[in-house]
Amino acid sequence: MAFAGLSASYFAHIGFFNPYLPLWLKDLGLPIFTISLLASVQSITRVFAPYAWGALSDHTGQRVKLLRFSAAVALASSFGLWWHGGAWWLALVLLVMFTHTSSMMSLTEAAMAQIVAGDWGRYGRIRLCGSAGFLVTVFVAGEWFERFGMKHFPYWAAGTLAVVLLATMKLPDLREPPAAHDAVKEPIGPVLRIPAVRWFFASLFFQVMSHFSVYAFFSLYLDSIGYGKSTIGLLWALSVVAEIVWFFLQGRLIGLLPMPRWMLVCGIAGVARLGLTAGLGGFIAALVIAQWLHALSFAAHHTACIAVVSRRFPGHLRGRGQALFTVIGYGFGGVLGVLLGGAVAQELGYRTMFALAALLAVAGTLCAWRMVMHEPSGRAAQA
Numbered sequence: 001m002a003f004a005g006l007s008a009s010y011f012a013h014i015g016f017f018n019p020y021l022p023l024w025l026k027d028l029g030l031p032i033f034t035i036s037l038l039a040s041v042q043s044i045t046r047v048f049a050p051y052a053w054g055a056l057s058d059h060t061g062q063r064v065k066l067l068r069f070s071a072a073v074a075l076a077s078s079f080g081l082w083w084h085g086g087a088w089w090l091a092l093v094l095l096v097m098f099t100h101t102s103s104m105m106s107l108t109e110a111a112m113a114q115i116v117a118g119d120w121g122r123y124g125r126i127r128l129c130g131s132a133g134f135l136v137t138v139f140v141a142g143e144w145f146e147r148f149g150m151k152h153f154p155y156w157a158a159g160t161l162a163v164v165l166l167a168t169m170k171l172p173d174l175r176e177p178p179a180a181h182d183a184v185k186e187p188i189g190p191v192l193r194i195p196a197v198r199w200f201f202a203s204l205f206f207q208v209m210s211h212f213s214v215y216a217f218f219s220l221y222l223d224s225i226g227y228g229k230s231t232i233g234l235l236w237a238l239s240v241v242a243e244i245v246w247f248f249l250q251g252r253l254i255g256l257l258p259m260p261r262w263m264l265v266c267g268i269a270g271v272a273r274l275g276l277t278a279g280l281g282g283f284i285a286a287l288v289i290a291q292w293l294h295a296l297s298f299a300a301h302h303t304a305c306i307a308v309v310s311r312r313f314p315g316h317l318r319g320r321g322q323a324l325f326t327v328i329g330y331g332f333g334g335v336l337g338v339l340l341g342g343a344v345a346q347e348l349g350y351r352t353m354f355a356l357a358a359l360l361a362v363a364g365t366l367c368a369w370r371m372v373m374h375e376p377s378g379r380a381a382q383a
Contacts, residue, residue: 002170006067007130009167010104013160015134016141018042019236020153022220023229025090027150032220034087036342039216041091043334045098050326053103053319063319064171070100071165078161081154102326104164127303128247135240142233188320191312196260199371200308201328203263206364207270207301208329212337213357214277221350225281235287239294246295250303260372262304267365269296274361278354297361305329 025035053066060066073096080093141156191197222232246253257265273293280286305325313321337357344353 004126004129006167008133009163011130012133012137015137016156019219024150024153032346033342040338041094042098045102046326046331049099049102051323068168070103071168074100075161075165078157131240131243138236139233142229146229196371196374199367203364203367204329205333206360209333209337210357210360212334213341213354216338239291242292242295243299246299259304259307260375263368266296266301267368269293270361273297274358278351
């Protein structure tokens with residue numbers, strides 16, 4: 001399926017870029033806080049870009065054409081990484097690149113939600129391809145950088161984005177029915193005033209913000225306590241294996257609980273994962289268990305979120321709903337997670353940062369519980 005190919009190529013790019021960007025920036029001689037600022041550029045673009053792209057896609061219905069345009073501009077901008085013009089130049093290049101790649105998640109999720117129409121087993125199979133792509137590049141790139149150093153990072157960026165662009169060219173020209181765009185634009189405000197929806201976004205915000213300690217600083221944390229790049233890549237790969245196992249079994253497991261209750265379970269798993277990482281980072285067995293919890297703290301949580309958004313924001317609200325998911329979670333949550341995480345890590349160390357991240361996951365879990373309390377049993381079962 002064409003969307004499986006896009007998912008595989010997009011997450012193959014993410015699988016090398018996100019884990020190893022901080023290590024490449026460190027290799028350039030940049031200090032920790034500067035690294036955190038540059039890593040936060042991705043989250044900053046997720047504050048404004050996904051909603052703008054989502055609103056445009058809702059208006060035009062041209063999600064696939066927008067995906068192709070985004071992939072092409074992202075590839076062109078990646079060539080700027082080949083010139084070492086200092087932190088400000090890197091910030092500009094990453095801003096342009098992430099403004100376009102950050103749109104791809106919400107546009108792709110909106111298009112896939114339209115296709116699967118509530119068949120979350122099928123959705124899991126498509127996302128499984130993405131997880132497999134991530135697994136391949138995080139492991140292969142780790143071995144490559146261990147052997148040859150970080151100097152080839154820009155070439156990896158261009159190569160993986162070129163594959164993403166090719167994958168978008170294989171997509172069907174999918175769009176919403178024209179009638180949805182001829183009608184009066186449906187306001188999104190009434191949906192956002194529903195208490196369960198507000199608690200959903202609050203839980204999403206804290207859960208994702210807590211996990212940016214992993215996304216942005218896990219590699220640096222492991223490097224600081226003596227793990228090699230191959231081991232770092234292997235630990236990243238373990239989390240993706242757990243993700244693949246979840247997506248493979250998702251069709252049989254996801255129906256066991258309503259989606260809001262899945263978010264509660266995933267929040268508890270997130271607290272355990274971050275607590276283990278903070279307290280027992282020197283023990284490889286504890287890190288293995290923590291990485292396996294990724295199956296719940298990310299994979300199951302992501303599916304539950306997409307399901308809730310798909311139900312609450314149907315039809316021509318879909319693009320804006322998926323965009324809000326990205327903006328609130330990976331935008332605002334990501335910016336604060338990376339910036340606060342970098343400041344805490346620089347002043348108090350990585351272990352303290354991960355401990356504070358575990359407290360944020362506690363807040364996300366409490367918000368998920370409040371969401372469950374505001375969902376009538378009949379409606380909760382549908383979400």
